[in-house]
Amino acid sequence: xQKIEQNSEALNxxxxxxATLTCNYTNYSPAYLQWYRQDPGxxxxxxxxxxxxxxxxxxxxxxxxxxxxxxQSLFHITASQPADSATYLCALGDSNYQLIWGAxxxxxxxx
Amino acid sequence: DSGVTQTPKHLITATGQRVTLxxxxxxxxxxxxxxxxxxxxxxxxxxxxYNGEERAKGNILERFSAQQFPDLxxxxxxxxxxxxxxxLYFCASSVVKSGNYGYTFGxxxxxxxx
Numbered sequence: 001x002q003k004i005e006q007n008s009e010a011l012n013x014x015x016x017x018x019a020t021l022t023c024n025y026t027n028y029s030p031a032y033l034q035w036y037r038q039d040p041g042x043x044x045x046x047x048x049x050x051x052x053x054x055x056x057x058x059x060x061x062x063x064x065x066x067x068x069x070x071x072q073s074l075f076h077i078t079a080s081q082p083a084d085s086a087t088y089l090c091a092l093g094d095s096n097y098q099l100i101w102g103a104x105x106x107x108x109x110x111x
Numbered sequence: 112d113s114g115v116t117q118t119p120k121h122l123i124t125a126t127g128q129r130v131t132l133x134x135x136x137x138x139x140x141x142x143x144x145x146x147x148x149x150x151x152x153x154x155x156x157x158x159x160x161y162n163g164e165e166r167a168k169g170n171i172l173e174r175f176s177a178q179q180f181p182d183l184x185x186x187x188x189x190x191x192x193x194x195x196x197x198x199l200y201f202c203a204s205s206v207v208k209s210g211n212y213g214y215t216f217g218x219x220x221x222x223x224x225x
Contacts, residue, residue, distance in 0.1 A: 034213060043113065043201050043216030044154070089154070098167050099214070103153040 002028045006090060006102040013080050013109050021075040021105045023090035028100075030092035033066055033073050038087045038104065047088075048075075080109045114138065117202050117217035125225055129190040132220045136183055136204030142166070143185040144203040144214065145177055154201070160185055192224045 005024045013019040023033070032051045036044035050057045050066045050073070057064045063076040077084050087106045091099040114137035124130055136143050145157040156169030160179035171177075174192075179185040189196060199221050203214040 041199070041219070041221075043115075043203070043218050044214075045113070046213030046215065049213055098156065098159070098169070101154040101156075 002026070002094070002100060004028075004090065004092060004100060004102040006088075007105045008103065010106040010108055013107065015080060015082060015109055015111050017080055019077040019080045019084065019107055019109065021088050021090075021107065023073040023075070023102055025071050025092055028071070028092060028094070029068070030094065030100075032093045033064075034091045034093070034099065035062075035064055035073075035075050036089040036091065038089055040087075044089055077107075082109045082111050085109045113215050113217060115202060115204050115215050115217035117200075117220050119220060120218065121221050121223075123223045123225060124192060126192055126194060128192050128224075129188065130192065130222065132187040132189070132200055132202075132222075134185045134187070134202030134204075134217060136185070136202075137215045140204035140206050140215065141183065142205040142207065143179055143183070144205070145171075145185070145187050146201040146203065147198045148201060148219075149198040157187070189222070194224050197222055197224045 003026045034049045035047045038044040048064045050064050061078045065074045085108050087104040089104040090102045116135040118133045141162045144159045147155045157171040158177050159167040163179050174190050177187045199219045201219045203216045205212050205214050
């Protein structure tokens with residue numbers, strides 16, 4: 001069955017460093033992948049979308065890579081700040097163009 | 112403010128009751144999605160409407176139903192409520208019918224069934 005895996009354990013990063021989050025998937029060939037940020041008790045906020053024919057996408061301090069061979073996406077936040085602390089969700093688009101969501105990784109940026 | 116409005120923000124009700132959650136999508140968006148998020152689970156897709164018609168169904172229970180009205184607002188009806196239905200219910204909207212475009216989420220309705 002289709003499976004999406006994100007690190008279930010919280011990721012602790014020192015302020016100013018680069019935070020890297022991983023999204024792995026199996027039994028799946030998504031056409032695109034999205035990353036969202038979610039703060040406690042709030043709705044997810046869309047960050048970036050990357051398509052299967054794109055290797056990398058950037059937006060300000062954010063960078064996403066998409067490796068369809070490894071079946072993996074990496075999400076990077078450079079020059080991390082305490083305000084970047086949140087849960088980050090990846091979501092993959094299936095053949096019916098519906099999103100399948102990962103459980104999210106909690107990121108904690110320590111000052 | 113994301114542009115997606117959900118009401119009410121909080122709802123406390125007893126088991127066996129019926130509630131209606133309301134969502135107004137962002138201006139110009141034709142797709143509305145409903146999601147359930149429990150404490151120990153990720154986002155669970157319930158149902159999608161596009162321009163008034165049901166487009167896709169996820170893990171939506173038979174006790175739950177939804178509709179999208181001509182003005183594009185949507186309602187999610189939950190009936191015969193059980194304790195396990197307690198969760199955050201999110202509505203999201205998108206300009207297109209498929210998922211290859213970012214979704215805009217509302218702030219959610221927190222449902223507590225006692």
